[in-house]
Amino acid sequence: MSNIFLLIAFTSFIFALLLTRQSQDFSRKIIRNSLGLHDKKQSHLHFYFHDIVSGRNPTAVRVASAAITNTSSTYFGAIVMMDDPLTEGPEPSSKQVGRAQGxxxxxxxxxxxxxxxLNYAFTEGEYNGSTLSILGRNPPLAAMREMPVLGGTGVFRFARGYAQAQTHSIDYNTGDAVVEYNVYVHH
Structure with a gap:
């Protein structure tokens, strides 16, 4: 008799759980076309990055450093926040197409x-309002550097690719630099 009672109680408990169950799902399958993934594009972007650390209006400033930063030959531990202009040409007066923020x-x-x-936040043309996210290693004294594009927003949603950086010019007295970028992105 007690086994029947336990079976009825267990069955009732399971039935009650099924009736009162709320969805615990946090994910679902989606159709690629619903996100615009059916027409992947390849784009090549070319621009210049102006890292201005001197003068009255710097676009990159040191916000933190370690105890050894100023005695280290590599400035180890220095952290710099930037909001650098991106332009069509190497001249500062060239048309601005966005900002490198990070x-x-x-x-x-x-x-x-x-x-x-950092993010390249674009302000011109078909990419206006869109961003590309970069995370990588950049040895600035190397002739060519490559960093991955990890994603983006707007027209660059689900972006993947790489950015190649090449120093165009540097003022060793001020530390100001202009870097040429070629970015290849699949979006």
């Missing part, structure tokens, strides 16, 4: 190499 930090004890964490 952080770079000196992350190597043995050579000058930055950890770059």
């Amino acid at each position: 952080i770079y930090a000196s992350a190597s004890l043995s050579e000058l190499a930055f950890l770059m964490v």
Whole structure:
């Protein structure tokens, strides 16, 4: 008799759970076309990045450093916040197409190499209002550097690709630099 009672109680409990169950699902399958993924494009963007650390209106400023930063040959531990203009040409007066906004930090004890964490926020043309996100290693003294594009917003939603950086010019007295970028992105 007690086994029948336990069976009825257990069955009633399971039935009650099924009736009062609320959805615990936090994910669902989606159709690629509903997100605009049926027409992937390849784009090549070319622009210049102006990192201005001197003067009355710098676009990149050191916001933190370590105890050893100023005695380190690589400035290890320096963290710089930036809001650098992106332009069509290398001249500062060239048409601005966006901003490079984020952080770079000196992350190597043995050579000058930055950890770059930034967004290219575009303000012109078909990319106006869209962004690309970059996260990677940038040794600025190397002739060519490559960093991954990890994603984006707007027309660059679900973006993947890479950015190649090449120093166009640097003023060793002020530290100001102009860097040429070629960005190849699948979006």
